[in-house]
Amino acid sequence: MNERFEQVTVGDIVAADFRTGAVFERFGIDFCCGGRRSLPDACREASADPAEVVRALDALPPRATSDDDVTRWPVDRLIDHILTRHHAYVRSALPSIARHLAKLHEVHGARHPELARIATVFEQVSGELEQHMFKEEQILFPYVRDLGRHPDQACGVRISPFGTVENPIRMMEREHREAADELRLIRELTSGYMPPADGCTTYSVCMAELAEFERDLHCHVHLENNVLFPKAVELENQAAGG
Numbered sequence: 001m002n003e004r005f006e007q008v009t010v011g012d013i014v015a016a017d018f019r020t021g022a023v024f025e026r027f028g029i030d031f032c033c034g035g036r037r038s039l040p041d042a043c044r045e046a047s048a049d050p051a052e053v054v055r056a057l058d059a060l061p062p063r064a065t066s067d068d069d070v071t072r073w074p075v076d077r078l079i080d081h082i083l084t085r086h087h088a089y090v091r092s093a094l095p096s097i098a099r100h101l102a103k104l105h106e107v108h109g110a111r112h113p114e115l116a117r118i119a120t121v122f123e124q125v126s127g128e129l130e131q132h133m134f135k136e137e138q139i140l141f142p143y144v145r146d147l148g149r150h151p152d153q154a155c156g157v158r159i160s161p162f163g164t165v166e167n168p169i170r171m172m173e174r175e176h177r178e179a180a181d182e183l184r185l186i187r188e189l190t191s192g193y194m195p196p197a198d199g200c201t202t203y204s205v206c207m208a209e210l211a212e213f214e215r216d217l218h219c220h221v222h223l224e225n226n227v228l229f230p231k232a233v234e235l236e237n238q239a240a241g242g
């Protein structure tokens with residue numbers, strides 16, 4: 001194992017270089033909800049050959065700019081990025097995918113009975129994600145922005161409705177795992193988002209949309225679990241000591 005990757009978690013590797021996320025996706029390695037594991041552990045879990053994964057990571061060309069190093073971004077910028085790139089995307093994708101799944105169920109449901117289950121699971125994950133993002137936007141993110149803007153403000157002065165920030169973070173991480181599990185179930189029910197031979201164009205479009213939705217969720221959860229949340233905990237600890 002390349003020593004560069006020995007002491008760090010897969011979440012840290014993607015936080016330091018987002019392009020490694022695509023490599024991990026290719027090998028089926030979970031870097032978002034399961035991001036706090038070492039590379040050997042994550043490889044074992046995904047039945048991937050660690051040497052082959054390290055070769056693929058090493059094959060990435062050097063990066064042109066350091067501005068995409070999200071670990072250096074202030075929390076305000078990180079949160080803006082999460083909102084404009086990921087929350088906005090989720091809100092635009094949900095109704096489109098739901099509409100396509102309803103149509104597929106209507107047209108192909110008789111020959112593909114799994115479509116009913118897929119539509120139900122998707123409806124569930126949609127409702128959960130809407131509520132999840134609302135909680136982040138209304139409660140957690142404003143608090144984290146405040147921590148970032150006033151890092152020296154003592155803990156007792158700042159009004160927090162939830163005690164330490166670790167409490168809502170734990171809840172958000174649990175909801176991330178639930179959403180990731182539901183998407184994994186949809187992936188299994190669709191045999192890896194594969195449209196059937198007798199599927200129409202809407203079928204192919206909808207499978208591509210679902211695949212994109214899961215990919216985006218992994219990046220979204222990664223940015224929160226492995227970059228934003230550790231920063232928030234660190235800022236809160238600083239404030240408590242300051």
Ligand SMILES: [Fe+2]
Nearest residue numbers: 082133136224
């Ligand atoms: Fe989010």
Ligand SMILES: [Fe+2]
Nearest residue numbers: 136172176224
């Ligand atoms: Fe989240």
